[in-house]
Amino acid sequence: MTNDHDPSLKRILGIDPGLATLGFGVILGKVDQPEKTPALLDFGVIQTPAHTEIGDRLCIIYDDLHTLMQEWQPDLVAIEKFFFYRMGNTILVAQARGVVMLVLAQFKVPLVEFTPAQVKQALTGYGGAEKREVQQAVANELHLEHIPKPDDAADAIALALTAWFQR
Secondary structure, three states: OOOOOOOOEEEEEEEEOOOOEEEEEEEEEEOOOOOOOOEEEEEEEEEOOOOOOHHHHHHHHHHHHHHHHHHHOOOEEEEEOOOOOOHHHHHHHHHHHHHHHHHHHHHOOOEEEEOHHHHHHHHHOOOOOOHHHHHHHHHHHOOOOOOOOOHHHHHHHHHHHHHHHHO
């Protein structure tokens, strides 16, 4: 799908993958004014019910992410680079991430991946920053009165901002 909005604007979708809760955040920046703060267009989470079959939960992610992609038509997607969580959670996150990668491939949208340390470095200047420091940096960078909630959405916005800074 092609993006038919103003080419001087760049829309970036950040995704923090997860099976129970997948965070997303959409920002819009002016390419010809890179020093200007991008605008926050939308953020939130895709949630799947805990006591539902895995396949059904993956279908929810697939359908809801398709809706997000159609609504926002991002020029770029930033996603957290997969690393190992608690062993019980690793496979579930990997499955959800696989669905995300499938949807992105279907929409033919370029993708960038960042480790948590890269996001921390981009937003706070320190790769070992605490989660709260990154969330506060998100609020500061976008001139928000409050840190976006829930945490998964704030993390997704941080990924989108990292992509904006690294473009």
